[in-house]
Amino acid sequence: MKDVCRCDFGCGNGLMQTPQLFCHLRNMCRKYIAWLLRVKRVELLSVVVLTSLTWYMVFYQPHCLKRDMQMDYLQNEIVALSRRYVDDWLEGERRLYWKLTSGLGQSRPLLAKGKPFPPTLTLALENLYSALHQLETWLLGGFSANCSVNVLHEMINQDLNNIMRQQNALNQDWIVYLENLSILSKDWKLLYPSCSEKITWMENNWRKYACYGELGVDETRCSIFTYLSQRERQCPLIWRQQGQHADDDVQPLLLPMQPNISRLHASMNDNAQNYKWMKERMISTWSDWSEAYSWLKRNRRHLLSKKQLTILVHMGFLTKASGFKFGENAFTGGPLGELVQWSDMITTLHFFGHRLLISSESSTLKSTLLQYSSSSNSFCGALTGDEPDLIFTDIIGMDQIRRINTNFYSKYKCRLRVLDSFGTQAQFNHAPYFKAHNAQLGKDNPWGGHSLKLGQFFTFYPHSPDNSFLGFVVKRYKDVKPRAERKNITLLYGKNAYWNDFTKVLDSIKDLVEIHATVNPDDQHLLPSYVVNHGVLDSDQFNLLNREAKIFLGLGFPYEGPAPLEAVANGLVFINPKFSAPKSRLNETFFAKKPTLRQLKSQNSYMEDFIGEPYVFTVDISDGPALRTAVKQALQAEFQPYVPWEFTAEGMLERVAYYFLHQDFCEPDHLPLNISQLKIYVGESGASCSDTCSKHGLFCESSFFSLINLRSVVARFSLCPEFVTVADLHPPSFSQNVCFLQENQHLLNCASESSRDIQRICPCRSFRPGQIALCKAC
Numbered sequence: 001m002k003d004v005c006r007c008d009f010g011c012g013n014g015l016m017q018t019p020q021l022f023c024h025l026r027n028m029c030r031k032y033i034a035w036l037l038r039v040k041r042v043e044l045l046s047v048v049v050l051t052s053l054t055w056y057m058v059f060y061q062p063h064c065l066k067r068d069m070q071m072d073y074l075q076n077e078i079v080a081l082s083r084r085y086v087d088d089w090l091e092g093e094r095r096l097y098w099k100l101t102s103g104l105g106q107s108r109p110l111l112a113k114g115k116p117f118p119p120t121l122t123l124a125l126e127n128l129y130s131a132l133h134q135l136e137t138w139l140l141g142g143f144s145a146n147c148s149v150n151v152l153h154e155m156i157n158q159d160l161n162n163i164m165r166q167q168n169a170l171n172q173d174w175i176v177y178l179e180n181l182s183i184l185s186k187d188w189k190l191l192y193p194s195c196s197e198k199i200t201w202m203e204n205n206w207r208k209y210a211c212y213g214e215l216g217v218d219e220t221r222c223s224i225f226t227y228l229s230q231r232e233r234q235c236p237l238i239w240r241q242q243g244q245h246a247d248d249d250v251q252p253l254l255l256p257m258q259p260n261i262s263r264l265h266a267s268m269n270d271n272a273q274n275y276k277w278m279k280e281r282m283i284s285t286w287s288d289w290s291e292a293y294s295w296l297k298r299n300r301r302h303l304l305s306k307k308q309l310t311i312l313v314h315m316g317f318l319t320k321a322s323g324f325k326f327g328e329n330a331f332t333g334g335p336l337g338e339l340v341q342w343s344d345m346i347t348t349l350h351f352f353g354h355r356l357l358i359s360s361e362s363s364t365l366k367s368t369l370l371q372y373s374s375s376s377n378s379f380c381g382a383l384t385g386d387e388p389d390l391i392f393t394d395i396i397g398m399d400q401i402r403r404i405n406t407n408f409y410s411k412y413k414c415r416l417r418v419l420d421s422f423g424t425q426a427q428f429n430h431a432p433y434f435k436a437h438n439a440q441l442g443k444d445n446p447w448g449g450h451s452l453k454l455g456q457f458f459t460f461y462p463h464s465p466d467n468s469f470l471g472f473v474v475k476r477y478k479d480v481k482p483r484a485e486r487k488n489i490t491l492l493y494g495k496n497a498y499w500n501d502f503t504k505v506l507d508s509i510k511d512l513v514e515i516h517a518t519v520n521p522d523d524q525h526l527l528p529s530y531v532v533n534h535g536v537l538d539s540d541q542f543n544l545l546n547r548e549a550k551i552f553l554g555l556g557f558p559y560e561g562p563a564p565l566e567a568v569a570n571g572l573v574f575i576n577p578k579f580s581a582p583k584s585r586l587n588e589t590f591f592a593k594k595p596t597l598r599q600l601k602s603q604n605s606y607m608e609d610f611i612g613e614p615y616v617f618t619v620d621i622s623d624g625p626a627l628r629t630a631v632k633q634a635l636q637a638e639f640q641p642y643v644p645w646e647f648t649a650e651g652m653l654e655r656v657a658y659y660f661l662h663q664d665f666c667e668p669d670h671l672p673l674n675i676s677q678l679k680i681y682v683g684e685s686g687a688s689c690s691d692t693c694s695k696h697g698l699f700c701e702s703s704f705f706s707l708i709n710l711r712s713v714v715a716r717f718s719l720c721p722e723f724v725t726v727a728d729l730h731p732p733s734f735s736q737n738v739c740f741l742q743e744n745q746h747l748l749n750c751a752s753e754s755s756r757d758i759q760r761i762c763p764c765r766s767f768r769p770g771q772i773a774l775c776k777a778c
Helices: 020-039 043-059 071-101 119-140 149-172 174-179 195-208 210-214 221-230 261-266 272-299 337-351 362-370 373-377 395-404 406-411 431-441 496-507 521-526 539-546 563-569 605-611 624-636 649-662 689-695 702-708 711-715
Strands: 002-006 015-019 310-314 355-359 390-394 416-419 457-459 489-493 514-517 551-554 573-583 600-602 616-619 679-682 722-726 733-735 738-742 759-765
Touching: 195 210, 195 221, 261 272, 261 337, 272 337, 272 539, 272 649, 310 337, 310 362, 310 395, 337 355, 337 390, 337 416, 337 649, 355 362, 362 395, 390 395, 395 406, 395 416, 489 563, 496 624, 539 563, 551 563, 551 624, 563 573, 563 605, 573 605, 573 624, 600 605, 605 616, 616 624, 679 689, 689 759, 702 711, 702 759, 711 738
Parallel strands: 310 355, 310 390, 390 416, 416 457, 489 514, 489 551, 551 573, 573 616, 722 738
Antiparallel strands: 002 015, 573 600, 679 759, 733 738, 733 759
């Protein structure tokens, strides 16, 4: 006996042929759910009836039932089984309730009315949808088997007993229960390392702070877990499947405030000296930014911000407390790289229309933090919309924020974006690991140990795949003189303290070129007599000098500054000093306290690896004949001025806009790009994942480690029968017959090399030529 039944309940489309009895059962489900959605109260009977009904339907095979089976019989069976489950479930809840409330001297309802839809019920509904979909698939596919009502009854009873045991386990130990949940596709302990500890703390302390009760916390572990999942994001949302990231196609909301340099400069007002050089740079590059923003609106409109953010910007390196005097020395030959990057970053944020709270002094920072004192001092760590959306600072500024308001720092730690020129690697970011291995890593780590997500560190160049590349902007000039019309001038690039060591270098090429420098007049005596010194020049004067020369000769320091890119943009060849041995914190004083083991093969590795000839010649400048050959080749080179896309204003706007749209370090399992971009490769023995991905023409994507650090994924490679979980720098990896999985999320990284007998398993992605931070489909 068949009838037509509309099946559009969460899993079907249109009309399908089903047994009338099955349709009747489905209609019952609909009525139950409609009632639950209206009532939104006690979860007890709701979960029981839905769960029992789901089991019944999943194991029910309609064509096995006799035609004369009555609907009343089925309904009675469902009610009887549900009543049994209610009784057992209630008894377990009563035991748990009295255990939690014993000694409190008060009584309260077990479950209050009018509360939000409970998570266990949400999970039950999702499971019901899935079960109905499975059953519908079986019916359409002609699934058949021999069965009887008694067999069906036994199956349901057996399953009820299993679920009851599972529910009791839930009451006894929520964490153990989570470990067995099949809906968790990732290792929740790795992604949420504080979850277990926070649950225990909340159970013992939530009554001490009224805000927890106001946010829905009561005696039940379920309420605690719901709060920690939805409010503080310390635990996984187990009742909600985390879908794959999809590009946001929603049309952006155009911001009402248009870029205005006067308004921007007015917000930079707590120390005129600190901002003087930066403001001059903003004025000289403003037209480039305006053109770039117009390009972004035409060609990358989907990346534009959908709302105005409140962003706290604090430059700790400029504060008097830092002692660096960057602002004071900017016009007398001091380092400019940090000022370049901060200037461009602030300009980028302003063009996006965000509200900026800018400070370069500790006193200003303290006043700004007072605006958020009430929310940050609340013991409840929920993130709301009335707080700073992002905090851009540096490592010095981060320490200052922590000292001024520890609660603020702890609460908004995930919203930090830390400008860190040379990058931070995992072994220095995680203090316990560094402490255990400082004999190999070097004893000092003053800039590390913050335990941020590695992607929260924003670098000067794209040299650290675990960090985010922020970069800076190199101006493109339209009136550059052709190289054929220039003089054979070599402009020197180096700091004053290094001149004495390079007289022999300059002597070896003085007959080939005219040598010029831009050294403070007070240090004129350090230069050989044949060097023409122009003194310290401002940016415009320096660029005019660049356009008269043919070569920009590096002397080995400063490391990875912006000047070589600016030279190539002006049509010069950069001669990049190659080091006889790579320099790192293990052999170079400058890097001794930097939180990275990255090795520099030359003065500017980006120029060597990403640009190369004819714009860049990397050579050992202490080798006289080799240097002379490079100078001769550079004098003959013909090319147009060049700026890589990622260092243009358009490239920086595009990159930062993508970060704003897709980076979220407050969600432990958030992915900044689509999972379809993941490509997995097994590296050679001892190789880092950075090198492994590069070998395949790809880029290591550290955010994908959470997807591959799973036994089920690693097992697909059939590499080993044994699995071990360790807290080290190489997992996921394998050696001989043992596979290693990562125990500590802070140690997942692309950069670390492994020992010679270990091969790393690496997550790679494509990248755009000239915009390495973005994949080809991003």
